[in-house]
Amino acid sequence: MVIVNGKIFTMAGDPIECGFIRTKGTKIAEVGDMKDYIPVKDEEVLEAAGAGIYPGFIDAHCHIGMWEDSLGFEGDDGNEDTDPSTPQLRAIDAINPIERSFKEALEGGVTTVVVAPGSANPIAGRICALKTKGCCIDDMVIKENLAMKFALGENPKLTYHTKGQAPTTRMATAALIREQLAKTRRYMEDKESAAEDEDLDEPEFDFKCEALIPLLKREIKAHIHAHRADDICTAMRICKEFEIDYVLIHCTDGHALAPRLAEAHASAVVGPLINSRTKPELAGQTIDNSAVLSKNGVKTAICTDHPELPIQYLPLSAGIAVRGGLPYDEALKAITIYPAQICGIDNRVGSIEQGKDADMVFFFGDPLSVYAKPKLVIINGEIK
The missing domain is CATH 3.20.20.140 (Metal-dependent hydrolases)
Structure with missing residues (x-):
């Protein structure tokens, strides 16, 4: 699976304003800016435009x-x-x-x-x-x-x-x-x-x-x-x-x-x-x-x-x-x-980096606010 066009809060550096995350099994295989994204044939694509993506x-x-x-x-x-x-x-x-x-x-x-x-x-x-x-x-x-x-x-x-x-x-x-x-x-x-x-x-x-x-x-x-x-x-x-x-x-x-x-x-x-x-x-x-x-x-x-x-x-x-x-x-x-x-x-x-577990949380808006609720949760590479 590859997640595209999300704002990625990696917790390992500055956020990637528009990036992609590629997973393989339970792990994160690749993280990068959309300008470096290369599509892979028959890969499942998850569109994340407008979402902030955080580590679990x-x-x-x-x-x-x-x-x-x-x-x-x-x-x-x-x-x-x-x-x-x-x-x-x-x-x-x-x-x-x-x-x-x-x-x-x-x-x-x-x-x-x-x-x-x-x-x-x-x-x-x-x-x-x-x-x-x-x-x-x-x-x-x-x-x-x-x-x-x-x-x-x-x-x-x-x-x-x-x-x-x-x-x-x-x-x-x-x-x-x-x-x-x-x-x-x-x-x-x-x-x-x-x-x-x-x-x-x-x-x-x-x-x-x-x-x-x-x-x-x-x-x-x-x-x-x-x-x-x-x-x-x-x-x-x-x-x-x-x-x-x-x-x-x-x-x-x-x-x-x-x-x-x-x-x-x-x-x-x-x-x-x-x-x-x-x-x-x-x-x-x-x-x-x-x-x-x-x-x-x-x-x-x-x-x-x-x-x-x-x-x-x-x-x-x-x-x-x-x-x-x-x-x-x-x-x-x-x-x-x-x-x-x-x-x-x-x-x-703890962070969104290559080789780590594919645990991610998607929010539209501030995740720390009283009304926030995850739009999507991925754990071990699988959508909850």
Whole structure:
């Protein structure tokens, strides 16, 4: 298929005012200006005159399919709150891909989602990235072990306070995380020593430590739920101690720490932006957060935290960030190329470039406005 005469917002450079996109199977085969277009015999041609063409939108932090729409406990599979340390859990095993929110995501132009366990546990489990079209999760996955979810602040405290067990303070939450990371580091060292010396036995298999080894080897990142400024600083402190790469999730008070975050080369996923200050650690919430972070050089993506905010309102959230002072081009990047880069999946998604997945969204008008609706969505080279 070849798409012709559209304005292409590649997110890899300046827009192409009148261009073409050629796809082959699930991939983008060619992108260029119409003056360089050469027709191919028997090729399906899709006319896009007057449309703006954008990369499929990416939600860098959500729980789609883990808390199912219109259900209570029966559809709640995001928090295993019987143990505060559960790194061995995998989000991929909890997602229902035929839950109707996936259809709504796709209709809203969201073609890629990063799905994490909830924030009840200080260490919650593995995060995955997947496409929003399909009926079997194994066919939708982009990256099964994308990151490890951690949580600081009120959520772990509240969860375990009601059970009368630790952690019930921020001190205990941080200590529990440190303990598990230190144990994993020793476990990893013992495994490596045994591999080098046949006279040494390997340590007894530990499922939790095995799950955290990729993190300590810096093969994956920590995604850390942290709203308040002190929690953000604790996250950075722990990651520095254990030499871990990390992304700050929510980062509600990031605006108060923006120069410090920039100096540390931190990345942030901000959101949800359309909600009330429903708990104490949201007291500093402001819609100019992403603008302040961006101005200070902090790479920032925008998320819905679905189901906190329905996922189809991701582009509207980017529009709210523009209202808060984020430059329009940066807002587009915050739901396309920036989340792809932050999450390490920009080799496949986030921009319209040769070799990347053929995920595209067509709009007539402003995609970040309250009334915007995609005219057409293409995912994996197929029209939705």
